[in-house]
Amino acid sequence: MKKHIVTAVLYTVVTGVLLGIVYPLAITGVAQLLFPKQADGELLTKNGEVIGSRLIGQTFTGASYFHGRPSNAGTGYDAGSSSGSNLGPTSKALIDRVQASVTTEQANGAVPVDLVTASGSGLDPDISPAAALYQVPRIAEQRKMSSQMVEALVRGHITQRQFGLLGEPRVNVLELNLALDEMARKE
Amino acid sequence: MSLNGWLQISLFIALILLLAKPMGSYLTSVFDVDSKTRRRTWLDPVLGPIERLLYRLTGVDREHEMRWTEYAFAMFAFSAVTLVLTYGVERLQGFLPWNTQHLPGVASDTALNTAISFTTNTNWQSYVPETTMSYLTQMLGLATHNFWSAAVGLALAVAFVRGIARRESKTLGNFWVDLTRGTLWILVPISVVFALALVSQGVVQNLRPYDHAKLVEPQTLTTTGADGKSVSTTVTTQTIAQGPVASQEAIKMLGTNGGGFFNANSAHPFENPTPLTNFLQMLSIFLIPAGLTVMLGKMVGSPKHGWAVLAAMTILWFVATFACYWAESQANPLMHNVDQRASLTMAGGNMEGKEVRFGIANSALFAAVTTDASCGAVNSMHDSFTPLGGMVPMVNILLGEIVFGGVGAGLYGMLVFVVVAVFIAGLMVGRTPEYLGKKIEAYDVQMAMLYLLIFPLLILGFAAVAVMMPTNGVSVLANKGPHGLSEVLYAYASATGNNGSAFAGSNWNTHWYNYSLGFAMFFGRFMMIVPMLAIAGNLAGKKIVPESAGTFPVTTPLFTVLLVSVIVIVGALTFFPVISLGPILEHLLLHAGHMF
Amino acid sequence: MSTASELKGRKSLFDGAIVRRAGVDALRKLSPQLMMKNPVMFVVEVGSVLTSVLLIADTMRGVGHFRFDLQITLWLWFTVLFANFAEAMAEGRGKAQADALRLAKSETTAYRLNKAGVVEEVPSSDLRVDDKVKVVAGQMIPGDGEIIDGVASVDESAITGESAPVIREAGGDRSAVTGGTRVLSDAITIRITSNPGETFLDRMIALVEGAERQKTPNEIALNILLAGLTIIFLLAVVTLQPFAMYSGAPQTIFVLISLLVCLIPTTIGGLLSAIGIAGMDRLVQHNVLATSGRAVEAAGDVNTLLLDKTGTITIGNRQAAEFLAAPGVSGEQLADAAQLSSLSDETPEGRSIVVLAKQLYSLRGRELAKLNAEFIPFSAQTRMSGIEVEGRSIRKGAVDAIGRYLEEHGVKMPNEVRDAVETVARSGGTPLVVAENGRALGVIHLKDVVKGGMRERFEQLRAMGIRTVMITGDNPLTAAAIAREAGVDDFLAEAKPKDKMDLIKREQAEGKLVAMTGDGTNDAPALAQADVGVAMNSGTQAAKEAGNMVDLDSNPTKLIEIVAIGKQLLMTRGALTTFSISNDIAKYFAIIPAMFAGVFPVLNALNVMHLHNAESAVLSAIIFNALIIVALIPLALRGVKYRPMSAAALLQRNLLVYGLGGVIVPFVGIKLIDMLIVAVGLA
Numbered sequence A: 001m002k003k004h005i006v007t008a009v010l011y012t013v014v015t016g017v018l019l020g021i022v023y024p025l026a027i028t029g030v031a032q033l034l035f036p037k038q039a040d041g042e043l044l045t046k047n048g049e050v051i052g053s054r055l056i057g058q059t060f061t062g063a064s065y066f067h068g069r070p071s072n073a074g075t076g077y078d079a080g081s082s083s084g085s086n087l088g089p090t091s092k093a094l095i096d097r098v099q100a101s102v103t104t105e106q107a108n109g110a111v112p113v114d115l116v117t118a119s120g121s122g123l124d125p126d127i128s129p130a131a132a133l134y135q136v137p138r139i140a141e142q143r144k145m146s147s148q149m150v151e152a153l154v155r156g157h158i159t160q161r162q163f164g165l166l167g168e169p170r171v172n173v174l175e176l177n178l179a180l181d182e183m184a185r186k187e
Numbered sequence B: 001m002s003l004n005g006w007l008q009i010s011l012f013i014a015l016i017l018l019l020a021k022p023m024g025s026y027l028t029s030v031f032d033v034d035s036k037t038r039r040r041t042w043l044d045p046v047l048g049p050i051e052r053l054l055y056r057l058t059g060v061d062r063e064h065e066m067r068w069t070e071y072a073f074a075m076f077a078f079s080a081v082t083l084v085l086t087y088g089v090e091r092l093q094g095f096l097p098w099n100t101q102h103l104p105g106v107a108s109d110t111a112l113n114t115a116i117s118f119t120t121n122t123n124w125q126s127y128v129p130e131t132t133m134s135y136l137t138q139m140l141g142l143a144t145h146n147f148w149s150a151a152v153g154l155a156l157a158v159a160f161v162r163g164i165a166r167r168e169s170k171t172l173g174n175f176w177v178d179l180t181r182g183t184l185w186i187l188v189p190i191s192v193v194f195a196l197a198l199v200s201q202g203v204v205q206n207l208r209p210y211d212h213a214k215l216v217e218p219q220t221l222t223t224t225g226a227d228g229k230s231v232s233t234t235v236t237t238q239t240i241a242q243g244p245v246a247s248q249e250a251i252k253m254l255g256t257n258g259g260g261f262f263n264a265n266s267a268h269p270f271e272n273p274t275p276l277t278n279f280l281q282m283l284s285i286f287l288i289p290a291g292l293t294v295m296l297g298k299m300v301g302s303p304k305h306g307w308a309v310l311a312a313m314t315i316l317w318f319v320a321t322f323a324c325y326w327a328e329s330q331a332n333p334l335m336h337n338v339d340q341r342a343s344l345t346m347a348g349g350n351m352e353g354k355e356v357r358f359g360i361a362n363s364a365l366f367a368a369v370t371t372d373a374s375c376g377a378v379n380s381m382h383d384s385f386t387p388l389g390g391m392v393p394m395v396n397i398l399l400g401e402i403v404f405g406g407v408g409a410g411l412y413g414m415l416v417f418v419v420v421a422v423f424i425a426g427l428m429v430g431r432t433p434e435y436l437g438k439k440i441e442a443y444d445v446q447m448a449m450l451y452l453l454i455f456p457l458l459i460l461g462f463a464a465v466a467v468m469m470p471t472n473g474v475s476v477l478a479n480k481g482p483h484g485l486s487e488v489l490y491a492y493a494s495a496t497g498n499n500g501s502a503f504a505g506s507n508w509n510t511h512w513y514n515y516s517l518g519f520a521m522f523f524g525r526f527m528m529i530v531p532m533l534a535i536a537g538n539l540a541g542k543k544i545v546p547e548s549a550g551t552f553p554v555t556t557p558l559f560t561v562l563l564v565s566v567i568v569i570v571g572a573l574t575f576f577p578v579i580s581l582g583p584i585l586e587h588l589l590l591h592a593g594h595m596f
Numbered sequence C: 001m002s003t004a005s006e007l008k009g010r011k012s013l014f015d016g017a018i019v020r021r022a023g024v025d026a027l028r029k030l031s032p033q034l035m036m037k038n039p040v041m042f043v044v045e046v047g048s049v050l051t052s053v054l055l056i057a058d059t060m061r062g063v064g065h066f067r068f069d070l071q072i073t074l075w076l077w078f079t080v081l082f083a084n085f086a087e088a089m090a091e092g093r094g095k096a097q098a099d100a101l102r103l104a105k106s107e108t109t110a111y112r113l114n115k116a117g118v119v120e121e122v123p124s125s126d127l128r129v130d131d132k133v134k135v136v137a138g139q140m141i142p143g144d145g146e147i148i149d150g151v152a153s154v155d156e157s158a159i160t161g162e163s164a165p166v167i168r169e170a171g172g173d174r175s176a177v178t179g180g181t182r183v184l185s186d187a188i189t190i191r192i193t194s195n196p197g198e199t200f201l202d203r204m205i206a207l208v209e210g211a212e213r214q215k216t217p218n219e220i221a222l223n224i225l226l227a228g229l230t231i232i233f234l235l236a237v238v239t240l241q242p243f244a245m246y247s248g249a250p251q252t253i254f255v256l257i258s259l260l261v262c263l264i265p266t267t268i269g270g271l272l273s274a275i276g277i278a279g280m281d282r283l284v285q286h287n288v289l290a291t292s293g294r295a296v297e298a299a300g301d302v303n304t305l306l307l308d309k310t311g312t313i314t315i316g317n318r319q320a321a322e323f324l325a326a327p328g329v330s331g332e333q334l335a336d337a338a339q340l341s342s343l344s345d346e347t348p349e350g351r352s353i354v355v356l357a358k359q360l361y362s363l364r365g366r367e368l369a370k371l372n373a374e375f376i377p378f379s380a381q382t383r384m385s386g387i388e389v390e391g392r393s394i395r396k397g398a399v400d401a402i403g404r405y406l407e408e409h410g411v412k413m414p415n416e417v418r419d420a421v422e423t424v425a426r427s428g429g430t431p432l433v434v435a436e437n438g439r440a441l442g443v444i445h446l447k448d449v450v451k452g453g454m455r456e457r458f459e460q461l462r463a464m465g466i467r468t469v470m471i472t473g474d475n476p477l478t479a480a481a482i483a484r485e486a487g488v489d490d491f492l493a494e495a496k497p498k499d500k501m502d503l504i505k506r507e508q509a510e511g512k513l514v515a516m517t518g519d520g521t522n523d524a525p526a527l528a529q530a531d532v533g534v535a536m537n538s539g540t541q542a543a544k545e546a547g548n549m550v551d552l553d554s555n556p557t558k559l560i561e562i563v564a565i566g567k568q569l570l571m572t573r574g575a576l577t578t579f580s581i582s583n584d585i586a587k588y589f590a591i592i593p594a595m596f597a598g599v600f601p602v603l604n605a606l607n608v609m610h611l612h613n614a615e616s617a618v619l620s621a622i623i624f625n626a627l628i629i630v631a632l633i634p635l636a637l638r639g640v641k642y643r644p645m646s647a648a649a650l651l652q653r654n655l656l657v658y659g660l661g662g663v664i665v666p667f668v669g670i671k672l673i674d675m676l677i678v679a680v681g682l683a
Helices: A002-034 A092-105 A129-134 A136-143 A147-156 A173-186 B003-031 B044-058 B068-095 B108-119 B135-165 B175-201 B245-254 B275-299 B303-328 B359-372 B387-398 B409-429 B442-467 B470-474 B481-496 B511-540 B557-591 C004-008 C016-028 C039-061 C066-104 C200-209 C217-246 C253-263 C266-285 C293-301 C309-313 C331-342 C348-361 C399-408 C415-426 C454-463 C476-486 C497-509 C521-529 C541-546 C558-596 C601-606 C614-631 C633-638 C647-679
Strands: A043-046 A049-053 A170-172 B211-224 B230-240 C109-113 C119-123 C132-136 C145-149 C151-155 C166-169 C187-192 C288-290 C304-308 C314-325 C374-376 C384-389 C392-397 C430-436 C439-450 C467-471 C490-492 C514-518 C532-536 C549-551
Touching: A002 B044, A002 B068, A002 B135, A002 B175, A002 B245, A043 B211, A049 B211, A049 B230, A129 A136, A129 A147, A129 A170, A136 A147, A136 A173, A147 A173, A170 A173, A173 B211, B003 B175, B003 B275, B003 B303, B003 B359, B044 B175, B068 B108, B068 B135, B068 B175, B068 B511, B108 B135, B108 B511, B135 B175, B135 B245, B135 B275, B135 B409, B135 B511, B175 B245, B175 B275, B245 B275, B275 B303, B275 B359, B275 B409, B303 B359, B303 B387, B303 B409, B303 B557, B359 B387, B387 B481, B387 B557, B409 B442, B409 B511, B409 B557, B409 C217, B409 C558, B409 C647, B442 B470, B442 B481, B442 B511, B442 B557, B442 C217, B470 B511, B481 B511, B481 B557, B481 C217, B557 C217, B557 C558, B557 C601, B557 C647, C016 C066, C039 C066, C039 C217, C039 C253, C039 C266, C066 C253, C066 C266, C066 C614, C066 C633, C151 C187, C217 C253, C217 C266, C217 C293, C217 C558, C253 C558, C253 C614, C266 C288, C266 C293, C266 C558, C266 C614, C266 C633, C288 C293, C288 C558, C293 C532, C293 C558, C304 C309, C304 C497, C304 C558, C309 C314, C309 C467, C309 C476, C314 C331, C314 C348, C314 C415, C331 C348, C331 C384, C331 C392, C331 C430, C331 C439, C348 C439, C384 C399, C392 C399, C399 C430, C399 C439, C415 C430, C415 C439, C415 C476, C439 C476, C454 C467, C454 C476, C454 C558, C467 C476, C467 C497, C476 C490, C490 C497, C497 C514, C497 C521, C514 C521, C514 C558, C521 C532, C521 C541, C532 C541, C532 C558, C558 C601, C558 C614, C558 C633, C558 C647, C614 C633, C614 C647
Parallel strands: C304 C467, C304 C514, C467 C490, C514 C532, C532 C549
Antiparallel strands: A043 A049, B211 B230, C109 C119, C109 C132, C132 C187, C145 C187, C151 C166, C288 C549, C314 C439, C374 C384, C384 C392, C392 C430, C430 C439
């Protein structure tokens, strides 16, 4: 029995080093070598400055930007503190928050659900194509662009299902807004 | 529900069923020490020397066979030592390297809860990882447990299967050998490949400090200060947490551990960036458990029995997935002016707590899979599920997470149910109940009942105490009314069942919950292992009655139906009252327009 | 005096006297000491006491819902009483048999031979092992024993119900006598083999009364399962109150205890011991006495049956089946000669030749005295028998003996006859050659006759997964032929007692359970080794002590029935356990909405049976729960219907009937009770 305790200690030390140090470092090394961009979070830079990650959403509240989903990460899209709302379906807090968002977002017709519900991570970079298209008239009006142009931009930014099968169609809000700014700058 | 959703779900289960056989064959060649023609694996040339070196360094005699008591002791000694290590690393992380955010040592109750949580394969997280754990703690304190606890589970399952397969034997194998082979041959190689695949899709893997991105649109936040006045602050940067995520993510899923590198777990874009990573993560949860059923069939010499068990699991998986997908596709009747219908341009349904890239189908499937197994990783927030949708993961856990189940733990949990099912129905064929030629007698029934008892004792007992404590128990809950009850029930179910997922809104990081949940996790793992191994030890010593027309059939569809019925009825009878006050009542109240 | 034979006639299940006595016993069994043995029902009793105390307290304080609370309390007590009643019924039926047996046991006077060999009169209760007693015609045998001197015909009807007397004699395999039986003729000296209170009759009485009933291994395991389930449900109900309080809908103790009692497996818990007693009782009804319930269970588990050929598979003796005449000899000629040679042959074979001759050629038996014949008896030297009559010299015997006889007459055995001999031997029969005046007439085919219906029974056994092995002293060729004809799975030819023992050990080493019958002293070791060893009552004391069952009818075929009884016992337990657990689903749907719909009317959605109101719902569930015990008493006592079939088929059938049936029946039952109690205004 005592022998097993000794073995347990030795085993923990040896495999601890192997699995807790060697393994992650080896993976880090290979990953940095093979997939340097992905391994560091697909960071977007502008003038040498990091302006976000393609994978992480950002808060947009201005009327001239496409809005992402409500976020419960920190003060909103805080990628140092990911979180969902964790409010249940009968929670008054949830329903009040949703109805407030509905008031903000409402244009023509009912608001697409993902635009007024918080994601699980609070960092969801995407909205549904429906939610993006829903905002087109507002953007066009605010930016004084034709809604056809804005809609074309949105449609160009729809990521289809992976391999045509997996996941859901979606629009990356940060990329869409950056493209929107880019388009406005060019004009 | 959509056609595309069902296509994805069908593809998932088809791949699992396809992979079960090769995985099972591989597991058999890794673990079947009794087979005279033990097959070698193609990894032997690489891993053989490492294995032998490991035994030499740690003083393991690989030929030594252990009785169940010794096996249990070795397992327990190992678990205890690793638990202490993690507790130490957490407490001392402030003085240790790879602490880019200069995080202080973890508070003692949180540290203990976490150490138990990861040792027991639960990965319940009462803390926010990004702001609590250093990279070293994540790697050495937590990810190691993802290997160890999964390898322990595998070893235990293999020992149980040997108990069934062996005849008139006193021993179940050697714990250290089983632990080593499971780690080296199964967990490490798959994790390496899986981790790199994840990185290629965008799962981060680095040791850099958190990034600070300059926001495209700076935000003005208005908060109410302590003096009641509104304070405006302008936020111009976004903190982006980094870390060695992929290496941990791979084993977190493969070992059905489920502890997220980040707070949002597999909903976090850095843990699970694309539908493909999501799909692979779900596959990796079921991969080993599905293979284990095939290994069971092979090792006991009745491949059909393995398939019958797998069939039972598949049926239960399907029911859970269907129910969850259906429920989550429903609109929340309390929301007005919100378009919740599925269409070509959006998933619709209950999107609170879900990611757009996964939509309803992949969130529901993930929830079913992660709780069928004792994984507990989440790609959507179960707390925000519809009442019936959230009931599915809860019921999955309450049934004992035996549908595919955790690595190892799922199989031995299922086999305890098999013993009970065989005992109840076995009498009906007019023979002393027999399982694969082994008579099920008083001692086996006693241990099986003990195993089944511990579960409701811990879950219902603690939950009942918690809801009776207004301050410590109830006030920290994020939701009121029946949903609050569901949160408490889910928490203790998750802890006892070593799942680790949560109705996560509540502040579980309190003394009461850290300690009581820690207790539930600890006893939910080890108190159930003891009777389970006792059954295995007892079965190993028995003769095997040769099969005949009078033998209770454990290979037929009828057996599968019986097994499913026993699992559902035992589970339903135990937990129906409290569930009727939780999710069922909440569902009825929701549709009657109530809010809390 | 009522005799056992009267008792054996199937008593109606609810015989008035038994029911009355069971009613009283049900009350007596409320004693907590007795109830503790049954954890499930003990919990119900504790619940009943609790509600009773509470009912009184509430009534004195003038609170509570008296009418509802009273009804709940009463039905809880009824539940306990019904379970006790079931057990008492089973015991009562046993007791009725025991009483009859006890009459036979009434004190008799024994004539003991003291050391000097002088007879002294003592009461039979003073007899001890190894005492020697003399019993003469007309006297009751005072105790179990072994005849050491003399031969007598004995009336054993008190034990077996069989009225024809049996012969018992010193030495050999028919030396055992049983206390309480009566010597009809002659006188015998008996060595007593058991002390008072330990006699066969005493054991039998104790067993059928269930007084010394010990729980069998399976019953113990099942009890553990039921106790475990009870604890789980106890947990579920005890913790339900805090959850109910959190939800703002606390429950009364009456409702909580009702829920608990409905959930715990009271149906099987209440009937479990009745099933066991009734199983033993069924065995006794088949005139089989088991030394323990364990043996009955083992009978259900048997994998291999060892059956002696003679007497079990074939009727005791060989019989003449055909006459195969030599060329130039008519069948009638052969039959005539064969008949003549057998007229004085009192062996069954000889008689069967006479019978066959009569059947085939209408040859009537001739008056021997008128024939002035001289019989040549069978002798070990000649190995022939025959007759000298009216100048005819007829001989019959085995082929080599007759061959020698013919050679003495200078004649060779015709090839055709040799061929016929060969054919008969190969078919498993015994050839007897008949010769007259030095000429071979032909062959008598003596055949082992397989008992009617044996093939079908073996097929049934095979369907149940039981392998039958025939044990015979015959040579392998003959054995194989008979085995084929009877349809047994295997045979052991030229078997010596040791071979039998080895076979049993070999089978057991493979994990199989073996059953066998035996009567001789040389069977004793094998009987002891077998998992189920059935000794014939006519057998030796050694055999009876070695086995774990005694068949009072001494019918070796009984083994098959014993297996069926064992299986039926296990099946009844399994079926009622499954039924009991399945019942719970409906009870939940009755009680849960009743508990909470008051505070949350939406929960009425779960009231799928549309029960009238909360009180009627709880009441009808608890009433159903109590009444189902009574309703299932006949099933528990008779055992579930048993037809031989494979385990898979049995499982499917029983799962449908008791599993699915167990889910559906209570929905219907509870609804009906609800309608009834609402109609009569009880709720």
